[in-house]
Amino acid sequence: MKTPIRNILKVLFISVVIISTFTTFAANTMAAGKKYAVLVGINDYPGDENDLNGAVNDAQNFKKLLTTKFRFPTANTTMLLDSAATRANIISQIKAYGGLVGSGDILLFQYSGHGTLFPDIYSDVIDETKKVAVDIPMQDGSHYRLPLDYYDSAIVPWDADDKSSSRTWQNLILDDELYDMFSKITAKGATVVFISDSCHSGSVGKAQQMKFRYMPTEKALKIASLADLKKSDPSKQIKGSEPIFNNRYIVLTASRDDEVAWDGNESAIPGGLFTSSLIGVINSSKVPLTYSSLLSYTAARMKDQHPQLDRRFGNVSAKLFEPIL
Numbered sequence: 481m482k483t484p485i486r487n488i489l490k491v492l493f494i495s496v497v498i499i500s501t502f503t504t505f506a507a508n509t510m511a512a513g514k515k516y517a518v519l520v521g522i523n524d525y526p527g528d529e530n531d532l533n534g535a536v537n538d539a540q541n542f543k544k545l546l547t548t549k550f551r552f553p554t555a556n557t558t559m560l561l562d563s564a565a566t567r568a569n570i571i572s573q574i575k576a577y578g579g580l581v582g583s584g585d586i587l588l589f590q591y592s593g594h595g596t597l598f599p600d601i602y603s604d605v606i607d608e609t610k611k612v613a614v615d616i617p618m619q620d621g622s623h624y625r626l627p628l629d630y631y632d633s634a635i636v637p638w639d640a641d642d643k644s645s646s647r648t649w650q651n652l653i654l655d656d657e658l659y660d661m662f663s664k665i666t667a668k669g670a671t672v673v674f675i676s677d678s679c680h681s682g683s684v685g686k687a688q689q690m691k692f693r694y695m696p697t698e699k700a701l702k703i704a705s706l707a708d709l710k711k712s713d714p715s716k717q718i719k720g721s722e723p724i725f726n727n728r729y730i731v732l733t734a735s736r737d738d739e740v741a742w743d744g745n746e747s748a749i750p751g752g753l754f755t756s757s758l759i760g761v762i763n764s765s766k767v768p769l770t771y772s773s774l775l776s777y778t779a780a781r782m783k784d785q786h787p788q789l790d791r792r793f794g795n796v797s798a799k800l801f802e803p804i805l
Contacts, residue, residue, distance in 0.1 A: 583669025
């Protein structure tokens with residue numbers, strides 16, 4: 481009788497070891513590959529003439545996509561809409577998730593709203609290498625123009641004209657600032673994906689049945705002209721170099737530098753042309769997508785606007801919205 485009991489106990493011990501090992505492995509597997517997302521949509525800017533139609537829907541539709549199709553936990557997904565999308569809140573949330581991510585995790589930052597340009601010469605980091613000229617036909621028949629020069633791309637938070645940041649560019653968020661935050665995250669071995677449905681500049685003569693997502697720099701900062709910026713040159717400018725992202729930074733943008741990004745489309749629920757097209761491609765695809773294939777299929781759906789994929793800083797052949805290991 482002792483032998484069967486001894487065998488039973490042996491089997492039970494082995495089972496406990498196997499279960500314990502599996503549980504530990506599962507816990508470690510779940511601990512890696514955590515997913516975070518900051519989703520920003522701004523329709524209701526101060527001043528009715530600045531409002532958009534589809535940016536809030538973009539953020540909401542992206543949240544639904546990420547949480548249902550790509551296993552982003554709702555608890556790790558933050559939406560900042562309209563007046564909640566201030567400079568301080570956007571930066572604070574990126575940094576909060578940036579503090580939580582580790583190697584093998586992913587942070588996605590999606591922005592839908594106005595974009596603008598800011599003269600590189602007045603920023604803290606002189607790093608732009610490509611000159612851009614702006615010539616945008618406005619709805620009143622006039623043209624908004626910026627001379628050929630070096631400009632930082634910037635997103636326009638709800639409180640862009642506020643001076644609480646004490647920066648020359650007030651409460652805009654420059655690409656330099658995003659680079660700085662994101663490079664710290666990728667240095668930890670995490671992946672950052674930035675999807676921007678906004679304008680940076682443009683020169684198109686399309687009929688204005690839809691709004692575009694560009695806000696003139698002077699309007700965003702509520703200044704009379706860019707000459708006013710000379711009164712507040714940054715005191716500690718540095719010469720910037722190309723940021724280091726460890727091949728883990730992916731950027732998808734709505735249009736080329738010489739185009740605008742259109743707000744609204746023909747669907748029953750308005751959204752940005754780029755974001756709506758991108759989500760449509762993802763939902764209709766029967767095979768797993770990479771960033772490269774997503775751009776190709778999305779571009780094929782769009783006219784008069786050419787979405788871009790920055791191939792300099794990340795593996796564009798990586799699986800969509802998964803950490804780059």
